[in-house]
Amino acid sequence: MADGNADRDGGAVGRDAGGVDPARVNLMDPAIQACPFDAYRTLRDEAPVYRMPDLGMYVVTRYDDLHSVLRNTTELSMKKAGSLVRTPAARKIFEDKGFRRYYAMGDDPPVHTAYRQIVDQAFTAGRIRKLMPYIESVVDGLIDSMPQGEDFDFVKAFCVPLPLIMITRILGLPAEDMPQLKEWSDYWVEVHSYSLTPERELLVARKGVELQEYLLEWFDRKRKDPQEDLITDIAHGLYNGERPLNINEAVSLAEHVLVGGNETTTNGLALAMQLMIETPGLEARLRAEPEKIKVFVEEALRLQSPTQGLERQVVKDMELHGTSIPKGSVIHIRFGAANRDERHFSDPDVLDLDRKNAASHMAFGQGTHHCLGSPLARQEMNTAFERLVARRAGFALAEGRNSFGFVETLALRIPKDLWIRVAS
Numbered sequence: 001m002a003d004g005n006a007d008r009d010g011g012a013v014g015r016d017a018g019g020v021d022p023a024r025v026n027l028m029d030p031a032i033q034a035c036p037f038d039a040y041r042t043l044r045d046e047a048p049v050y051r052m053p054d055l056g057m058y059v060v061t062r063y064d065d066l067h068s069v070l071r072n073t074t075e076l077s078m079k080k081a082g083s084l085v086r087t088p089a090a091r092k093i094f095e096d097k098g099f100r101r102y103y104a105m106g107d108d109p110p111v112h113t114a115y116r117q118i119v120d121q122a123f124t125a126g127r128i129r130k131l132m133p134y135i136e137s138v139v140d141g142l143i144d145s146m147p148q149g150e151d152f153d154f155v156k157a158f159c160v161p162l163p164l165i166m167i168t169r170i171l172g173l174p175a176e177d178m179p180q181l182k183e184w185s186d187y188w189v190e191v192h193s194y195s196l197t198p199e200r201e202l203l204v205a206r207k208g209v210e211l212q213e214y215l216l217e218w219f220d221r222k223r224k225d226p227q228e229d230l231i232t233d234i235a236h237g238l239y240n241g242e243r244p245l246n247i248n249e250a251v252s253l254a255e256h257v258l259v260g261g262n263e264t265t266t267n268g269l270a271l272a273m274q275l276m277i278e279t280p281g282l283e284a285r286l287r288a289e290p291e292k293i294k295v296f297v298e299e300a301l302r303l304q305s306p307t308q309g310l311e312r313q314v315v316k317d318m319e320l321h322g323t324s325i326p327k328g329s330v331i332h333i334r335f336g337a338a339n340r341d342e343r344h345f346s347d348p349d350v351l352d353l354d355r356k357n358a359a360s361h362m363a364f365g366q367g368t369h370h371c372l373g374s375p376l377a378r379q380e381m382n383t384a385f386e387r388l389v390a391r392r393a394g395f396a397l398a399e400g401r402n403s404f405g406f407v408e409t410l411a412l413r414i415p416k417d418l419w420i421r422v423a424s
Contacts (some may be wrong), residue, residue, distance in 0.1 A: 027410060028054050028195065034406045037349065040337035049323040055194060057311065057330045061337035063344040065320060069312065069333055070367040076312040076331065078106050078369055085191060087198045090205040098209035104252035109368055118237035119253055120372055122170055122230045128375045135380060138165050139387045146422060151398035154418045159269040163380055167261030171254065172229020173218065184211040185259045192411035215251045230257060264306040265377045269384060270418045272300035277395050277420065279351055287389045292353045297381045299351045302361035305336035308413050335362045336413065394423025
């Protein structure tokens with residue numbers, strides 16, 4: 001067992017003296033977003049269904065409740081209570097310059113099922129196994145480029161390029177377009193912060209239209225010259241095997257794969273590296289027992305949960321833990337809280353390489369909308385740490401270089417940087 005530190009970002013923290021008053025928990029508070037784990041414990045214990053005043057959402061934090069909610073398609077819908085593009089001016093940009101942003105993978109069954117059948121084939125365990133030599137070559141190339149004995153930002157040098165290279169290859173898009181694709185992807189997720197200014201939302205909308213136009217051009221190319229890639233699969237995809245996808249559906253699927261295929265894995269890699277560095281003896285044990293790396297990856301995902309929470313819309317009056325939730329409300333499913341629920345995980349704030357149920361975490365969701373790219377993300381993280389600890393030693397945080405800050409967002413856990421130094 002490896003004990004996590006009481007570290008600055010809450011990787012494995014204990015409860016602050018006096019705890020947290022549930023009436024004062026505001027998940028929009030940047031300080032709580034940076035270190036939410038004491039607040040999560042308070043909510044699980046004292047307010048497992050908590051109406052967050054600022055957004056009016058009902059936050060659910062216990063593991064068993066999330067398990068139930070994620071499978072409840074009778075009373076709950078994956079569709080948002082409203083468009084994440086909130087201002088009329090930003091919506092008008094999409095309508096006039098591009099087209100309305102649609103979340104195809106966020107629809108409900110059977111619509112969601114029909115879309116997922118088109119993209120699932122690219123992320124099966126068999127497909128990922130075939131990619132293994134390429135994943136290993138990319139990881140080794142990134143390790144070769146890492147300086148020794150010098151400070152560098154691990155996020156920029158390793159965490160961003162690995163998943164971006166992989167998802168670009170799977171989609172069948174040019175490697176030289178990766179910097180632009182990453183920029184569009186970062187703008188795409190900003191709407192999940194719930195705190196964009198109207199001016200910023202206009203910029204996000206303009207960047208969203210740029211991505212739409214780019215993808216439409218590539219769909220045209222792949223229709224004329226099909227290849228063995230996911231853009232081709234989507235361009236020629238049939239909804240329920242009956243009709244071609246319209247441009248809104250096709251772009252929506254491609255956007256989802258691009259963003260989902262790089263953003264959360266980037267954050268997962270960075271958060272896992274920080275945990276490894278700050279947990280005494282962990283690097284040495286992983287080197288001595290590389291078979292434990294898979295459990296380490298699951299524990300890192302559980303403890304830090306790159307996707308902290310997502311929403312469901314209440315489509316009929318319901319009750320949860322004695323709380324009446326009216327139709328039209330939004331439930332916020334807090335994966336990050338459930339993944340530290342002591343009712344399901346013993347010593348939940350401890351990184352335990354011998355944990356038997358580590359993989360039962362909800363970092364990738366559960367149920368119908370379980371993350372389609374989870375096999376790829378797991379393989380990227382497993383391969384990364386297998387090769388990192390085999391080929392390098394002496395990972396440490398760079399002195400005085402890290403902000404230890406997080407991007408302000410409700411849905412995701414995004415470290416701003418991770419400056420490290422590698423001895424050899």
